[in-house]
Amino acid sequence: MTFEDQLKQFISQDLLNGRVEVDSEDSLLEDDMVDSLGMLRLVMHIEEKLGIKIPHEDLIIENFHTVGVIVNYLDERGVLTKS
Amino acid sequence: MFSMDPGPTAYRGDGQVIAAGLSPNTVYLAIKTKISAKGTTLDFEWNEQQNAFYEKVVAFARTELSDDVVQRDSQQVFNRDLWRKCADFGLLGLSIPEAYGGSEKEVMTILRAMEGLGYGCPDNGLTFAINAHIWTSQLPIFQFGSEAQRQKYLPAMCRGELIGADAFTEPEAGSDVFSLQTHAKKVDGGYLLNGRKSYITFGPVADVVVLFANTAPEKGKWGITAFLIEKDFPGFTRTPLRDKMGMRTVPMGDLILEDCFVPEENRLGREGAGISISQSALEWERCFILASQLGAMQRQLDGAVQYARERRQFNQPIGKFQSVSNRIADMKVRLETARLMLYKVGWLKSQNRSAMMEAAILKLFLSEAFVESSLDAIRINGGRGYVSEFGVERQLRDAMGGVIYGGTSDIQRNIISRLLGL
Secondary structure (H helix, E strand, O other), X not given: OOHHHHHHHHHHHXXXXXXOOOOOOOOOOHHHOOOHHHHHHHHHHHHHHHOOOOOHHHOOHHHHOOHXXXXXXXXXXXXXXXX | OOOEOOOOEEEOOOOOEEEEOOOOOOOOEOOOEEEOOOOEEEOOOEOHHHHHHHHHHHHHHHHHOOOOHHHHHHHOOOOHHHHHHHHHHOHHHOOOOHHHOOXXXXXXXXXXXXXXXXXXXXXXXXXXHHHHHHHHHHHHHHXXXXXHHHHHHHHHHHOOOOOEEEEOOEOOEOOOHHHOOOEEEEEOOEEEEEEEEEEEEOOXXXXXXXXXXXXXXXXXXXHEEEEEEEOOOOOEEEOOOOOOOOOOOOOEEEEEEEEEEEEHHHEEOOOOOHHHHHHHXXXXXXXXXXXXXXXXXXXXXXXXXXXXXXXXXXXXXXHHOHHHHHHHXXXXXXXXXXXXHHHHHHHHHHOOOOOHHXXXXXXXXXXXXXXXXXXXXXXXXXHHHHOHHHOHHHHXXXXXXXXXXXXXXHHHHHHHHHHOOO
């Protein structure tokens, strides 16, 4: 399972209680699909899984609005090779 | 691992330390356990430096910050001389590096110092104000500010010359804090801000305010951005003091922005980074404001024990009656449970680990425990607890603020249940 698939599974199962299947391009923040607390849980999950610390200043919509964007953001920081 | 000095120590037969710190100024449950098989250590000892600094803070607070509290509470007076004394002592620079005028101590030392401040200083409003200044103004400027912003504000804030505030809450954005309506329109060279902030600690006297406004309403809360507002900016005004129940020695008021021009260089962090800046500040603030409250609870317990020993009714100290001693036992249990939670959160923060769940549990438990123990203290003191001059009833009024600010108890319950997956 790729890290992208793991993220989709975590969001679907843990943040949305299995109510919604999440695709890579779905907007997580539109209509509060994932609210601010959910987003912080998602960040914690990523940090734990990858053993990294995401800088607070990077927690903006441009880096986190879809799973695909999150993966790109992490890839650009060179941390996905660790997973 | 964090480290605490145990004070008087109890040993098991094999020499293992099992309990220490039986005096009020040291930790009661200092259980030092080593699980050698896994190489894991749980160490509840403060080191000598931490304990010495704690004692120094307690002595300073008792000597310099304790006069006229009843009068200042009654008249709702913020004493700027005391503020300067705190700055001169170094309290306002504890979290800031020397390069910016501070003395940057590590997290657990600051936590212990803030506990000492709450223990030695009966002015809960002042301790609250100090923590708000440090954690929701200074620290965001240090963590998210540009080098120019750090140099401009932090040294003067450490010296007590500038007072900091943070402004998030609005008339229609309380617990639903991210629904704020204050907006910032990009204009040439900066932003034009319009809106109103409510219940802002230090609002009427702050020199610089970390203020949150939405720069991109179409992005909802992800458009929230932080700004540094100076008191003299055109279009920025504040309301007079609000009369309030407790914490009366620190002023609170509303802030009004009417086409307030804020230069580009006064934006704090990126556009849209407001949520993470506020969340970061809140997590730190919860931890350390509660440290001072823990110190206040210890002071309250000491006072209750002393009174129950000295006050005689029916030819014996009232502490001999179980209806009184049981209340004091409950106060002790609340204090020590809160202490363990606080130290755990402090330790997590010192390890740069998330403490979202633990901080919510701590905030909920400690703030509610302070209210309960304040009620117990009044009942134990009887008439003496009901009149203002002895300061017993003031603890209850101050404690009530703790279940509201920084996220109400119900919001903490929501956070806990959400993190449990509900």
